Amino acid sequence: MTRDSDFKRVVRGRMAETGEGYTAARAALEREAYDAARTEQERLVARLFSGGRIERVPAKRKVRAAVLLEVVSRFEPGRDYSEKEVNEVLLGVHEDFAYLRRELVNYHYLERADGRYRTAPHAPTRSPLERQEIPAWEAHWLEGFLSGR
Structure with missing residues (x-):
């Protein structure tokens, strides 16, 4: 489990918003971060x-x-x-x-x-x-x- 309290707060906010469990909410946020980072990378080098x-x-x-x-x-x-x-x-x-x-x-x-x-x-x-x-x-x-x- 992460020790980053800010990230935990974001995950818990998503849990409250979507009804997802901690693991699912965290995975979804990590996927979103990955996708956003990949989009930025493609934009920078394209x-x-x-x-x-x-x-x-x-x-x-x-x-x-x-x-x-x-x-x-x-x-x-x-x-x-x-x-x-x-x-x-x-x-x-x-x-x-x-x-x-x-x-x-x-x-x-x-x-x-x-x-x-x-x-x-x-x-x-x-x-x-x-x-x-x-x-x-x-x-x-x-x-x-x-x-x-």
Whole structure:
């Protein structure tokens, strides 16, 4: 059970409104949050991708993070990649593959060690300031993706 009292209050409000049990009300709210986050993600990246490629790298951090979430989905979770393999994947997205590679590492979507890259084993812990600059989709999607689900 969640310890977040604000979320519990929202769940109980839904229970009173709909007559659902706690588990059903919580699941419905989580589904709504997932759907809203996915819609926001699609909105953020739809105008930037054409034919699977980024037309321009966005300057705003939230939009850039949304683009990076789309880019990281082109990597196989748990697999080691050489720098050359990473560059090949990223060239399919944008000609400035070095910038994208650095940003994927900076946002903790890829990890680099001994000249090898791999997707992070779990979603990064974000500070409150960082969470303001990250699209909601990350919290709903990234952990499952990184664990191979």
